Amino acid sequence: MLKTQDCGSLRSKDIGQKVRLAGWVRFYRDHGGVRFYDLADSFGITQVVYDPEAYQSDVDVVGMGNVLNNIGREYVISIMGKVRERVPGTEDERNPTGKVEVLIEQVRVHNASKPLPFEIAEQKNSMLPGEDLRIKYRYLDLRRAEMVSNLRFRHRVLSTARKYLDGIGFIEVETPTLTRSSQEGARDFLIPSRIQPGTFYALPQSPQLYKQMLMVGGVEKYFQVARCYRDEDSRSDRQPEFTQLDMEMSFVDMEDIYRTIEGLYSQIWKDALGKELKIPFPRISLDDAISKYGTDAPDIRFGLELVEVTDIVSCATYDIFQKILQKKGVIIAINLRSDIVKEKMLDANVGRKEVDRLIEWAKAQGMGGLTWMRMTEEGLSSNIVKYFSKDVLDRLAERMGARKGDLLLFMAGPKHQTLKAAGQLRLKLGRDNGLLEGKDHQFVWVVDWPMFQADPITGKVTSAHHPFVHPAGGDFDENGDLLKVMSDSYDLVLDGSEIGSGSLRNHDPNVQRKVFRVLGMSEEKMEQAFDFFLEALEFGAPPHGGIGMGMDRFCAMLLGCESIRDVIAFPKNKKFQSLVDGSPTKVEQAKLDELQLMTLAEEDEEN
RNA sequence: GCCCUGGUAGUGUAGCGGCCUAUCAUGAAGCCCUGUCGAGGCUUCGACUCGGGUUCAAAUCCCGACCAGGGCGCCA
Numbered sequence A: 001m002l003k004t005q006d007c008g009s010l011r012s013k014d015i016g017q018k019v020r021l022a023g024w025v026r027f028y029r030d031h032g033g034v035r036f037y038d039l040a041d042s043f044g045i046t047q048v049v050y051d052p053e054a055y056q057s058d059v060d061v062v063g064m065g066n067v068l069n070n071i072g073r074e075y076v077i078s079i080m081g082k083v084r085e086r087v088p089g090t091e092d093e094r095n096p097t098g099k100v101e102v103l104i105e106q107v108r109v110h111n112a113s114k115p116l117p118f119e120i121a122e123q124k125n126s127m128l129p130g131e132d133l134r135i136k137y138r139y140l141d142l143r144r145a146e147m148v149s150n151l152r153f154r155h156r157v158l159s160t161a162r163k164y165l166d167g168i169g170f171i172e173v174e175t176p177t178l179t180r181s182s183q184e185g186a187r188d189f190l191i192p193s194r195i196q197p198g199t200f201y202a203l204p205q206s207p208q209l210y211k212q213m214l215m216v217g218g219v220e221k222y223f224q225v226a227r228c229y230r231d232e233d234s235r236s237d238r239q240p241e242f243t244q245l246d247m248e249m250s251f252v253d254m255e256d257i258y259r260t261i262e263g264l265y266s267q268i269w270k271d272a273l274g275k276e277l278k279i280p281f282p283r284i285s286l287d288d289a290i291s292k293y294g295t296d297a298p299d300i301r302f303g304l305e306l307v308e309v310t311d312i313v314s315c316a317t318y319d320i321f322q323k324i325l326q327k328k329g330v331i332i333a334i335n336l337r338s339d340i341v342k343e344k345m346l347d348a349n350v351g352r353k354e355v356d357r358l359i360e361w362a363k364a365q366g367m368g369g370l371t372w373m374r375m376t377e378e379g380l381s382s383n384i385v386k387y388f389s390k391d392v393l394d395r396l397a398e399r400m401g402a403r404k405g406d407l408l409l410f411m412a413g414p415k416h417q418t419l420k421a422a423g424q425l426r427l428k429l430g431r432d433n434g435l436l437e438g439k440d441h442q443f444v445w446v447v448d449w450p451m452f453q454a455d456p457i458t459g460k461v462t463s464a465h466h467p468f469v470h471p472a473g474g475d476f477d478e479n480g481d482l483l484k485v486m487s488d489s490y491d492l493v494l495d496g497s498e499i500g501s502g503s504l505r506n507h508d509p510n511v512q513r514k515v516f517r518v519l520g521m522s523e524e525k526m527e528q529a530f531d532f533f534l535e536a537l538e539f540g541a542p543p544h545g546g547i548g549m550g551m552d553r554f555c556a557m558l559l560g561c562e563s564i565r566d567v568i569a570f571p572k573n574k575k576f577q578s579l580v581d582g583s584p585t586k587v588e589q590a591k592l593d594e595l596q597l598m599t600l601a602e603e604d605e606e607n
Numbered sequence B: 001g002c003c004c005u006g007g008u009a010g011u012g013u014a015g016c017g018g019c020c021u022a023u024c025a026u027g028a029a030g031c032c033c034u035g036u037c038g039a040g041g042c043u044u045c046g047a048c049u050c051g052g053g054u055u056c057a058a059a060u061c062c063c064g065a066c067c068a069g070g071g072c073g074c075c076a
Helices: A061-069 A122-127 A131-136 A145-167 A208-216 A254-273 A286-293 A319-326 A352-364 A390-400 A415-432 A509-518 A523-538 A551-559 A589-595
Strands: A018-030 A035-041 A044-050 A076-085 A100-111 A190-192 A200-202 A221-229 A241-250 A283-285 A330-336 A371-376 A379-381 A407-413 A443-447 A452-454 A461-463 A489-494 A497-504 A544-550
Touching: A018 A044, A018 A100, A035 A076, A044 A061, A061 A100, A145 A221, A145 A241, A145 A254, A145 A551, A208 A221, A208 A241, A208 A523, A208 A544, A221 A544, A241 A254, A241 A551, A254 A443, A254 A489, A254 A497, A254 A544, A283 A286, A286 A415, A286 A443, A319 A330, A319 A407, A330 A390, A330 A415, A352 A407, A352 A415, A371 A390, A379 A390, A407 A415, A489 A544, A497 A551, A509 A523, A544 A551
Parallel strands: A044 A100, A283 A443
Antiparallel strands: A018 A035, A018 A076, A035 A044, A076 A100, A190 A200, A221 A241, A241 A544, A330 A407, A371 A379, A371 A407, A443 A489, A452 A461, A489 A497, A497 A544
């Protein structure tokens, strides 16, 4: 080894020891005689010193000085030397190794470094460059302490999961990444076959069918840290390739799955965060989530719940509301209570200026606007109360629990859009007023999902989750009201983000066929797309269910990262390019020929 | 496909019609300095994304392109 210990380990007790250290020269300070070098590796930083007056005669002081003279930042060196106490008064309290330093007796330069494209030292966070540069030079970005610790945290989470699941009888099984393309779901990434030209594999969107077939195979308790691929447009919390902690188990009901997952996260909390996690997680029905929080992934850590007031204001003559009501729209209200606002604003009330800002914000969300009323001594007041009778105002105030100083905000429009926008407004008000400050993370199970939903545009019946979900009660009437059929599925939500989704699955091939049928799939198409899977179910498939949980987002949330890119070693940018290696790229014509492929993309002019 | 925001030395920024042969910091190169720790001092180097337009005058205003990010659609 080039090092006897890492750069974060030396303490006062090590004084007098001869040690070898290796790492990168993060900073150096040359005082004309004595020189200080901050030698860094991913475990810490140790100050090593060239001190001409301190050396014995057997040390080549001049030669070593010449070598050290030529090194720069991020040069890779190893040193041998003696740990010594720092001169009293010059200890560095901020660094765990700050009480000692190493007097360099031998130095070896292993590699030089070009001048850096950006600062690596973590103290210079305010000077972090644009993210594209950080990703292009990811290998430098990763040297930053924050990035190293992100990767370590992610490792801790996954290794805890592995240990925990192993301990309760799960086994990790790998499933293929060259798989069959399916018509369902997101767009596939396709891989052309050379052996059978004209045919394609797809990268898996999830190991769904494989893990179900593992259950048929009697694996019973399966998990996998699975890379999944979906070719849909990116968001800050979405990458084309992402990692799921994927699980499936046989002979279980939903309660068993909830308990397993709660136990898993409780262990992760202990090992990765050093905290106790409160279990079991609360549960909320999908209907409640939508009506109270305007989303299927509610953040339940603060109030400001949505209240529908459509019935009350339908009696008012207010033109804007009336027009929306005629189109079967809804009116959703939020009570921004004055005691919530008080902390942040100087005034006990949100001023008119603030309300105007909210109105602008609502318009940017695609809403027509935003209506407000303020609760005063004399009751509700605003520019529009003249359109509302006293009775309507009283009933509004009562339903909203409005007290003096409270501000009621109303959004009106088509149901789906309005609930969604009101949910966004709730989150914004929560953030703006610091309602999340100091709050612990909060899981919630979103339960009671329907099997099917109608496409808002075509009216076509689609799966609410995916086609393999088990209907509540095990079966359903395909001629009944499909939209009323409930399913045995659940989402796991953390702080307002969906981080997992799962269900019991159809183990009965007849029920599975029925689901495909009501989704509009013909017998031929069923056979063509899922013959292998349906056949697997015919050979004694056990009852089973599971969940897949996104680990990128989960880690990013626990670390407070703004983007999941900060917990991924080599992420892609918004256009799915990998800036560090420049992929995707064109390939040589010969490679296309071999695959018998032709591109229709326009050639660049330079070619 | 659509919408929004942004693009100034290697990096982070200031400037937002004339005070601009463009500010400050950091960096790089060189010199000085024996206890610093984001060392310090001095000197030097280095930039307005591109193309049109408006104007006596454009980094600054307008239009378009490109690039980046955020969002909508999409993500069973």
